[in-house]
Amino acid sequence: MLNQLGAGIAITGSGSATPDVILDNPQLERMVETSDEWITSRTGIRERRLADDQIRLSAIAAQAAQNALTMAQIAATDLDLIILATSTPDDLFGTACQIQSLLGASKAVAFDMTAACSGFVFGMVTAAQFIRTGVYKNVLLIGADILSRWVNWSDRGTCILFGDGAGAVVMQANESDRFLGFEIRSDGTQNHSLQLTYNAQPKEIVKDIAVAQGNFGPITMNGKEVYRFAVQKVPEVIEKALFRANLSAEQIDWLLLHQANQRILDAVAQRLKIPTQKVLSNLARYGNTSAASIPLALDEAVRQGKIQSGDLIATAGFGAGLTWGSAIFLWGK
Known part of the structure; x- marks a missing residue:
């Protein structure tokens, strides 16, 4: 039965990818004042995957995406839309288009969206609207982050928490509605509770005209x-x-x-x-x-x-x- 709002939606494939490097709690004990028992009892985390300086977000995101496409039995050339939910793009102008190129999804429009740890759910809702209205039939949604780029590795309150990885799903127009x-x-x-802020330094480019220059982080x-x-x-x-x-x-x-x-x-x-x-x-x-x-x-x-x-x-x-x-x-x- 079709949803009254429009086309039905099905989530037909999933995929994931993580870096090979593992940082476990005993290794963190040698970096900051903490312990495996403290981390495990308070967070449940025992280890996390970290991307080295050669790994790009686009690469692990594309790997996760291809795995999802394979499960869904759909070709990249059949995709209408690619949404990348991330807070850590390779390029501040956006990384989704790089993934589109890596996949060979020549017909798909691609864009980034940022809602931090809520990004994947926000992305599902966004993708659903395009399918509901009948504009697109095949959407690839990717959630990917390399938070190790922005962690303060001397801050024991945050460095124990974060890891790197990518996951993806294929959402398709469907006769019956599965997105309920x-x-x-x-x-x-409450923005101040969790931030990765821009740190600006003034730079005078000509007399009496200064602009802000700097970078981001840490978390x-x-x-x-x-x-x-x-x-x-x-x-x-x-x-x-x-x-x-x-x-x-x-x-x-x-x-x-x-x-x-x-x-x-x-x-x-x-x-x-x-x-x-x-x-x-x-x-x-x-x-x-x-x-x-x-x-x-x-x-x-x-x-x-x-x-x-x-x-x-x-x-x-x-x-x-x-x-x-x-x-x-x-x-x-």
Whole structure:
């Protein structure tokens, strides 16, 4: 049955890619004053993947994208649109077009969007609107970040959290509608809680005319405030998305949250009364990969056979902005 708003939508393929370099907690113990036990008990993270100075975001994003295209059994030349959700592009003017070139997706328009750790969910909602209106039929959505570029490796409050990676899904027009509901939100008054800001220095270019020049970073975060925000807002936004889909939390097969902190995952599941066995988590191996975390965990669960066609998935992202959002969908055609 088609959704009354327009064309139905199906999520037909997933893919992921991560760098080979692994930084584990014992190695971090030699860098900053921390311990494996402290990191694991407070975050659930045991190791994370890091991109070396030769790896470009476009390369791992294209690898994840190609894996998703292969699963969906669609050629890159059939794509109408590529959306890259990222906060760490190779080029500040945008990296999606580089990925389009690497894939050979000659017919696809491509653009970047930034909503930090909420980026993938915001990207799903954005892609859905293009399909709903009938403008595009085949959309590739990529979530990818190389946060190690912007981490202060002497700050034990943030350097233990972040890793690098990419994940992707193919979203297609479909006879039956599998994208069932969403809710996305923003609150700029809390922007200071999690930032990667531009640091400007004045430079006089001619007499009495000065411009700002500088660079970005590193990441700064008020961990307690972000934790409090996530535990309060994420269950609410999932409930709103479920309401829009005319569904209840009891009907969820899998809860797929942004992989930020295991305590947040546990607290959200507890508030929604979702049993632990329905909560997807690969946080221990990858850490917080920002916009990549949801598609990374999704692809892993699909390829492990956990997620089956027709399974009901409630996903939610939350992070800098502050931004947060949820999408409810059935996996597969």
